[in-house]
Amino acid sequence: MKLRWEPYTLDLKTTFRVAHGASDQRNNVLVYLDEGVGEAPAVPYYGETQEGIIEYLESVPDLGEDPFDIETVLARRPPGSLAARAAIDVALHDLWGKQIGQPLYRLLGLNPANLPLTSFTIGMDRPAVMAEQARECGFPIIKIKLGSEFDEQIVAAIREVTDAKLRVDANAGWTRDQALELIPRLVSYDLEFVEQPLAVDDVEGYFWLKEKLLASGVSSPIFADETAKTSRDVVKLAGAVDGVVVKLMKSGGIREALRMIHTARAFDMQIMLSCMVESSVGVTAAAHMAPLCDYADLDGPLLISNDPYSGLRYDGAKMSLPDGPGLGLVKRSPH
Numbered sequence: 001m002k003l004r005w006e007p008y009t010l011d012l013k014t015t016f017r018v019a020h021g022a023s024d025q026r027n028n029v030l031v032y033l034d035e036g037v038g039e040a041p042a043v044p045y046y047g048e049t050q051e052g053i054i055e056y057l058e059s060v061p062d063l064g065e066d067p068f069d070i071e072t073v074l075a076r077r078p079p080g081s082l083a084a085r086a087a088i089d090v091a092l093h094d095l096w097g098k099q100i101g102q103p104l105y106r107l108l109g110l111n112p113a114n115l116p117l118t119s120f121t122i123g124m125d126r127p128a129v130m131a132e133q134a135r136e137c138g139f140p141i142i143k144i145k146l147g148s149e150f151d152e153q154i155v156a157a158i159r160e161v162t163d164a165k166l167r168v169d170a171n172a173g174w175t176r177d178q179a180l181e182l183i184p185r186l187v188s189y190d191l192e193f194v195e196q197p198l199a200v201d202d203v204e205g206y207f208w209l210k211e212k213l214l215a216s217g218v219s220s221p222i223f224a225d226e227t228a229k230t231s232r233d234v235v236k237l238a239g240a241v242d243g244v245v246v247k248l249m250k251s252g253g254i255r256e257a258l259r260m261i262h263t264a265r266a267f268d269m270q271i272m273l274s275c276m277v278e279s280s281v282g283v284t285a286a287a288h289m290a291p292l293c294d295y296a297d298l299d300g301p302l303l304i305s306n307d308p309y310s311g312l313r314y315d316g317a318k319m320s321l322p323d324g325p326g327l328g329l330v331k332r333s334p335h
């Protein structure tokens with residue numbers, strides 16, 4: 001199987017701000033394995049750069065000739081860039097589906113009618129600007145990026161203009177004490193859950209926070225994102241959080257993302273499937289697993305203006321999977 005790649009710059013419709021930076025563009029890499037395609041998102045926050053991803057891909061040895069021997073092929077990937085490892089895994093699954101002539105969801109034994117609705121993400125800005133975006137987007141589920149000094153004002157301003165379900169994501173932006181002080185105030189605005197309130201490596205803090213919140217009668221579900229990268233992290237967090245956020249780029253691909261989902265289920269944890277700023281390639285790949293998940297945050301393609309492929313379709317928050325073989329992607333003609 002021939003591995004090749006193509007650097008690709010995604011243009012964002014609006015500047016995207018989270019607790020750890022802002023961007024107008026993302027320099028991802030499209031990865032091909034014969035006629036299979038995957039995407040490696042270069043997320044600076046995770047230490048991934050376009051150059052680093054390409055350097056990794058140059059170091060990958062021959063992956064063999066059998067796309068059906070998935071575990072063996074994936075084991076040939078050297079350690080290193082998780083984004084690139086995920087892209088190879090996704091391209092392999094796409095190739096597998098194309099050779100069998102079936103969509104990936106069918107090969108995974110999943111019903112494409114059972115997709116959760118997706119949220120729409122509002123990046124960090126002044127409270128009034130975020131409230132205006134929340135009103136304008138018209139989505140029934142809104143994910144709010146927090147981690148600024150105005151967090152309560154932001155949630156209050158957005159709640160004032162919409163009845164949508166609200167989820168908040170602090171992106172590891174709070175200390176333990178800030179989280180304990182803010183969460184009870186924020187849940188009074190009726191939140192679905194709070195994502196990644198604490199620092200990435202503060203697993204102990206999640207147990208501490210859970211106990212403190214329960215003691216004060218606050219029962220807002222807490223989800224771990226950055227702290228839950230693989231199935232091993234799910235085990236460490238069992239009992240401390242109510243749910244985990246699964247992303248292909250953290251897990252290194254579909255194979256490990258499935259293990260993460262099943263591990264979380266074994267501990268009665270909920271699952272949100274999410275994405276980075278990535279095109280229809282990475283997001284459609286994730287969406288093929290969405291029937292296994294409770295929540296979806298798969299708005300990547302809605303945030304960019306130059307998607308190289310079409311795949312997952314949106315009717316507002318309702319998503320539908322393409323039914324072509326593999327990921328079901330179709331290349332868009334360049335403008």
Ligand code: MG
Nearest residue numbers: 169195196225
């Ligand atoms: Mg998150």
